[in-house]
Amino acid sequence: MSTNGHIARDESTFTAKTGLAEMLKGGVIMDVVTPEQAKIAEDAGAAAVMALERVPADIRRDGGVARMSDPEMIKGIQDAVTIPVMAKARIGHFAEAQVLEALEVDYIDESEVLTPADTVNHIDKWAFKIPFVCGATNLGEALRRIGEGAAMIRSKGEAGTGDIVNAVTHLRKLRSEIRWLTTLGPEEIAAAAKQLQAPLPLVRQVAADGKLPVVLFCAGGIATPADASLVMQLGAEGVFVGSGIFKSSDPERRARAIVEATTHYADPARVAAASTGLGAAMESIETSKLEAEQLLSPRGW
């Protein structure tokens, strides 16, 4: 509790952390690599931007170790826009996260898109004042991340492919596992927690509420307005678009279209209008054609 002026306040509480994710709902968070792109994203209606050095499609193409971005680039983006700025740290790399906190980014993504720094442990996110978003492929993984302090979850999908199939698999898996929990009797919850490898109190909470305790976004493979509509109808509360915007032929127009389709996801006529005349989508890769070691979503556990 700090006192600043005449009203005592608690900064960076879990409610304040999850609250920012609540405010991002129904919105589109866009990957940007320059201040100019950040401005285009903001003007097109992005609810936040993810500042990074290379979009996932380029990370995939270039290979090598992908790390946290240069602070100078992050600061340039913070100066360019008024919407929240997120940035990525490597899985388990708490020192990168400390740097991002020192830069006062608004959210940290502990991301499988970067090369993991720890093969066993994720970052202890309770130790930070900045909220974290983490990827998940199923309910157990989502609840492990929340148990570590994540204030927002996103599906992992398969970043940098433009192929929505893995995001759909992950969202459906999350949904069906949540539904399954709600059908269990109280005596079955502990065994379910063991099976999911997830903290018992969180499993109990999901079983009672029928939903995750934090906001769920979709990431990994969104390239079109219809992709956004699809994942919103499958229960995502908003979308991350990585390579899908700035790797397309007309980024500004596509950005606006995906924003519009995310708001009107349940109205096919509006999604159709938003999808019309956008030019070429990003150059895409069929996920099933990737070798196992090229997949990003198995990173983390």
Added chain:
Amino acid sequence: MSTSRLEGSRSIVGILAIQGGFEAHERVLHRLGAVTRQVRVPVDLEGIDALVLPGGESTVMTLGIEREGLGDPLRRLAHSGTPILGTCAGMIMLDRAHLGVLDVLAKRNAFGRQLHSFEAEFEVAGVPGGPVHTVFIRAPWIAEHGPEVEVLAEVDGHPVAVRQGAILALAFHPELTAEDRLHRFFLEQVAGFRVAE
């Protein structure tokens, strides 16, 4: 307009659902017995008895209001005296620089970045029962206001809760805590609405 109502004779609270925390408001309003309707296009405003402008990103909402042609219908609604609650970005939408229906100028992200988001308790004039539990998230404050605007609460000397006629504007998020007193305070202005106990 009331003839087009599908929800029957009960009061309907519209919630702007372009982007942001609209579902959190829905949950509180449903607990208090209100019928709600998500508002994305002008026709959604027909027959509503009150309106909530939720938090979210004010840039996204501004673009959405423009894209959907919601500006004039929203201004007409405000001028007709329909009770309106704006929270955080919703407060910004009401100010002189946006819809221009509330005689204030809001300063965006006035309390700073997310690192400085906070919870606090303080009294809000007209809300009984002692200090209100509030959450401020990258919150604005009121930098300037006209004489018709009544200040209900301040933080660090800056107005964070104001009222002008039937418009109530809050810099914080009453929908994210266990509080429902500010929503009750708002619903009390809706003609014919009885808050569920």
